[in-house]
Amino acid sequence: NAGVTQTPKFQVLKTGQSMTLQCAQDMNHNSMYWYRQDPGMGLRLIYYSASEGTTDKGEVPNGYNVSRLNKREFSLRLESAAPSQTSVYFCASRKQMNNLPFYGYTFGSGTRLTVV
């Protein structure tokens, strides 16, 4: 059981370059999320996908796009990277149920991105 797998773990980009962060989960979870974590800011939601085929903006979506490729995979794309996007990016998933009980999130180990 790998849980939530993120690739790559580290990346350095030049301003204006593009890249896609990959995330896959093997727990058959319905919902998937992308967060960014900056020092002193906690985690902020970028985009999420409540179920396969749907995506919605979170708190800080500008400069990002997402694709829910299938139930397992949820990718985050930076079309034109900016220094302000230097951060640690976390993917998470959750079993979404229509009835109780509630479930916590399972997080990946993160992608540390530096934009120079």
Added chain:
Amino acid sequence: SQQGEEDPQALSIQEGENATMNCSYKTSINNLQWYRQNSGRGLVHLILIRSNEREKHSGRLRVTLDTSKKSSSLLITASRAADTASYFCATDGREETSGSRLTFGEGTQLTVNP
């Protein structure tokens, strides 16, 4: 904007002591969750308390929730050096069937000295 605010920002205690962290939030919630993050790692879910619950236990963890004061506390009893980590509270304001979206606080850095 962050929903949760945690207090203190940093806490340093000796092994064997209890550690208490507090979380305040602004809007109504469906449930509140606590997570731990070891340095350089992802977050690990610790415990979830629903809005109609007042207290919950899991091993050495005790969580309380006061919805009238919009606050929660996490108590770690008999702390160990391995408990050294950042602890985050996160609130979920949506109905379960509408799709969960967690909003995180800024975290408390706990250091347990051997």
